[in-house]
Structures are given as C-alpha cells and as structure tokens.
Amino acid sequence: MKSQARPATGRLLYAQSGGVTAVINATAAGVIQTARAHGIKVYAARNGILGALREDLIDTGKESAAAIETLRHTPGGAFGSCRYKLKSLEANRAEYERLIEVLRAHDIRWFLYNGGNDSADTALKISQLGKAMGYDIRCIGVPKTVDNDLAVTDCCPGFGSVAKYTAISTLEASLDVASMADTSTKVFILEVMGRHAGWIAAAAGLAGESADAPPHIILFPERVFDEAAFLAKVKATVERVGWCTVVASEGIRNAEGQFLAEAGTRDAFGHTQLGGVAPVLAALVKEKLGYKYHWALPDYLQRSARHAASKTDADQAYAVGKAAVEYALAGMNAVMPVITRTSDSPYRWKIEPASLDKIANREKKMPAGFLTRDGFGITAAARRYLSPLIQGEAPLPYGRDGLPKYGSLKNVAVKRKLAAFAP
Ligand code: F6P
Numbered sequence: 327m328k329s330q331a332r333p334a335t336g337r338l339l340y341a342q343s344g345g346v347t348a349v350i351n352a353t354a355a356g357v358i359q360t361a362r363a364h365g366i367k368v369y370a371a372r373n374g375i376l377g378a379l380r381e382d383l384i385d386t387g388k389e390s391a392a393a394i395e396t397l398r399h400t401p402g403g404a405f406g407s408c409r410y411k412l413k414s415l416e417a418n419r420a421e422y423e424r425l426i427e428v429l430r431a432h433d434i435r436w437f438l439y440n441g442g443n444d445s446a447d448t449a450l451k452i453s454q455l456g457k458a459m460g461y462d463i464r465c466i467g468v469p470k471t472v473d474n475d476l477a478v479t480d481c482c483p484g485f486g487s488v489a490k491y492t493a494i495s496t497l498e499a500s501l502d503v504a505s506m507a508d509t510s511t512k513v514f515i516l517e518v519m520g521r522h523a524g525w526i527a528a529a530a531g532l533a534g535e536s537a538d539a540p541p542h543i544i545l546f547p548e549r550v551f552d553e554a555a556f557l558a559k560v561k562a563t564v565e566r567v568g569w570c571t572v573v574a575s576e577g578i579r580n581a582e583g584q585f586l587a588e589a590g591t592r593d594a595f596g597h598t599q600l601g602g603v604a605p606v607l608a609a610l611v612k613e614k615l616g617y618k619y620h621w622a623l624p625d626y627l628q629r630s631a632r633h634a635a636s637k638t639d640a641d642q643a644y645a646v647g648k649a650a651v652e653y654a655l656a657g658m659n660a661v662m663p664v665i666t667r668t669s670d671s672p673y674r675w676k677i678e679p680a681s682l683d684k685i686a687n688r689e690k691k692m693p694a695g696f697l698t699r700d701g702f703g704i705t706a707a708a709r710r711y712l713s714p715l716i717q718g719e720a721p722l723p724y725g726r727d728g729l730p731k732y733g734s735l736k737n738v739a740v741k742r743k744l745a746a747f748a749p
Pocket of ligand 1: 344345346409471472473519520521629
C-alpha cells in the first residue's frame with residue numbers, strides 16, 4: 327500500500343470486468359471526471375482486460391463533459407466488459423509481456439480495473455508483473471459486484487441497487503399473488519442472482535417484517551436445500567396466510583453439493599452458469615402440494631434495473647471511482663478503495679484503501695447471524711446491515727417517448743501502434 331512519487335507523464339487506463347451492474351458506469355464517471363480535474367488523460371479498454379491485450383483502447387478524451395455525465399445514470403458497461411482470467415506469470419508469460427508492451431506503447435502509468443474478486447486478482451497480478459518486468463505501473467482494483475461477496479469492503483457498488491430492485495419486486499409481486507390466491511395462484515417463486523452468497527436473496531427480506539409478511543421463505547446458498555422442510559413451510563404458509571412468496575438464490579444446492587439449477591456451461595473462470603432454480607421449485611410445489619404457481623427469473627433485469635437504483639449505491643459507485651484515481655495519483659499500488667461503515671443509524675460510510683491481496687479470489691458469504699434459525703429468513707442484524715443500502719432514489723431523466731434518456735458514448739478507438747495479438 328506504499329505511496330511512491332507520481333510519474334511525470336502518462337495516461338490512465340480504466341477497464342470494466344465481470345458482470346456489469348446498474349451503477350458501474352457511475353464509477354466510470356467518477357474515474358473520468360476526477361482524472362480530468364487533475365489533467366490526466368483516460369483511455370478505456372474495450373471489453374475489459376481483453377481490450378488491453380488486443381490493444382483495443384478507447385480515447386475517452388473524445389467524449390464531451392455532458393456525455394461523461396450521462397454515465398452517472400446509464401446501466402450496462404459503457405466500454406464493454408469481459409470474463410477472462412489471466413493465468414499465472416509462469417503459465418502464460420507471453421500474455422503478460424504483451425500487456426506491458428501495450429501499456430508501454432501508450433505510456434499508461436495507472437491501471438484501474440473495475441470488477442469483483444476475480445478482477446481484483448487480475449489487477450494484483452498486473453501490479454506484480456509491473457515490478458517483475460521493470461515497468462512503472464500503479465494498479466488499483468475498483469469494487470463492483472451485484473453479488474456483494476467482496477472481502478474487506480462493507481458492501482459492493484451494484485449490490486444496493488439490485489437489493490432495492492429485489493425488495494421492491496418481492497413486495498409488488500406479493501400484492502399481486504395475494505389478490506389472486508382465493509381462486510388462482512397460491513405460490514409465487516422469484517429466483518435471484520448470487521452464485522455462492524445469498525446477499526441478494528436476503529435483500530428480498532426487506533419487503534416485509536412481520537411473521538406473515540412476504541417473502542415467507544428465502545432459500546440461501548449458505549444452507550443446504552432441504553426439500554421436506556421447504557415443502558412443509560410452503561404448505562403451512564398457504565394454509566395460514568392463503569398464499570406464499572418464495573425467493574430463491576440461483577446458487578442453492580442439495581445435500582450432495584449439486585446446484586439445483588445448473589445450465590451445464592462454465593465461464594472462463596470455471597464458474598458454472600446458473601439459472602432456472604425457480605421452475606425446478608415450482609414443479610416440486612405442483613407435484614407434491616398441487617398448488618398453482620407462477621415463477622419469475624429476472625436474470626439480467628435485476629442487475630440492469632437503473633430505474634429502481636438505490637441512491638446510496640449510486641453515490642458509493644461514484645465515490646469509489648473518484649477515490650481510485652486519487653489513490654493512483656498519490657502513487658498507491660495494488661489497493662482497492664473499499665467502503666467502511668462508520669454508523670448503522672444514521673447510516674454513515676467512508677472510503678479507505680485496502681490491499682488487493684486481502685480481496686483477490688476471496689468470497690464473503692452471509693454471516694450465520696444474518697439467517698433465522700430455520701434458515702428461511704433474515705434476522706434483525708441482517709436488516710440493520712441491508713436497509714441503509716437501499717435507501718434513496720436516484721431519479722432518471724425521461725424523454726418524451728416515456729423512456730429513460732440513457733447515454734451512449736462514441737467510443738473512439740486509439741490508433742494502434744503494435745502488431746495484432748490474439749489472446
Ligand atoms: O457478476 C455476478 C453475476 O451477476 C452473478 O450473480 C451471475 O451468476 C453471473 O454474474 C452471471 O454471469 P454472466 O453474465 O457472465 O452469465
């Protein structure tokens with residue numbers, strides 16, 4: 327975390343990585359606006375680290391201040407993202423040499439990688455590579471993930487907004503099923519993201535607090551799926567309340583450790599693609615209990631829902647981008663700006679640097695104290711943690727067509743200086 331003198335010249339390279347979020351572009355705005363205020367030119371890598379390897383760089387200097395400002399409210403990843411894992415230095419030296427060659431050719435002295443725990447690992451490796459290859463480069467990991475599973479930081483930009491969307495959707499769909507239950511649907515099942523950690527599923531719990539309020543059942547990846555206990559609780563809830571809302575994490579597993587919903591494909595990091603647990607549960611409810619059901623899989627809708635974003639989340643996303651540039655220009659290396667909670671109520675937070683080696687490749691699961699004893703709900707401690715993260719609305723400008731006025735950049739390519747390279 328040592329600070330060194332700032333290089334006399336140089337550009338800053340920013341790249342987005344992994345699954346994008348409703349507010350990752352707010353982080354990009356924080357990066358670009360802060361760098362501009364310091365007179366630093368920013369290049370963006372097209373499609374994350376792949377753009378750096380392919381020398382496919384974007385000159386953000388070609389964008390107007392107004393265009394950069396639109397990033398604050400535009401979902402998706404403005405420069406493209408990727409799932410691509412850099413191997414170890416020993417395993418693929420050519421790739422690292424290529425990276426250094428590209429950075430050197432464009433006089434890039436600061437590299438900001440905006441992603442989750444895999445991306446923190448990539449940023450850490452590049453910082454090590456800089457040292458090993460004698461190239462002066464400062465690397466900063468910038469946090470982002472709807473999964474909220476990064477170590478050290480209290481929460482992850484992107485999570486507060488998916489949490490708000492999930493809590494709102496759970497509440498709204500529950501009002502619907504409650505209206506229909508007498509003669510039609512008895513069970514509604516919502517499937518949410520979160521591969522190995524149940525943070526998003528937990529956020530659904532904010533929809534209601536009393537014993538019979540929805541969601542009546544939350545299924546967490548931290549708990550083994552117990553079919554008999556699940557069905558018993560669905561039945562008891564329908565008999566008592568008249569209907570039942572279930573929120574299931576895509577990552578729930580059976581006692582054998584198998585995901586209930588594997589799509590059968592894997593990404594570059596070896597992660598299993600998930601999705602489809604809701605129909606599996608719905609079929610079970612129908613077969614064993616005979617209830618009519620509906621289920622929903624919001625999938626990308628949940629992580630792109632900027633119209634339901636949390637103001638807290640949008641503010642934090644911007645703040646980590648701004649801090650990342652300040653850390654880089656102060657000469658810090660291999661760190662990440664993390665969010666530290668200083669008070670629950672009133673909610674207060676600040677940004678601090680943390681070493682990437684404490685974050686890379688680690689996953690933060692829900693603490694046991696956040697789950698109720700039966701494993702189907704959240705505790706008061708979880709509510710104290712989650713509630714501030716969904717506070718505030720981050721309104722959008724709407725056009726006459728009734729749609730949000732999202733921004734779109736020109737993404738002008740920087741002239742290549744090197745021979746082509748296929749990663
Ligand atoms: O980035 C996290 C995440 O949104 C997970 O919750 C989800 O399982 C995964 O990404 C989906 O990844 P992809 O968009 O690459 O299929």
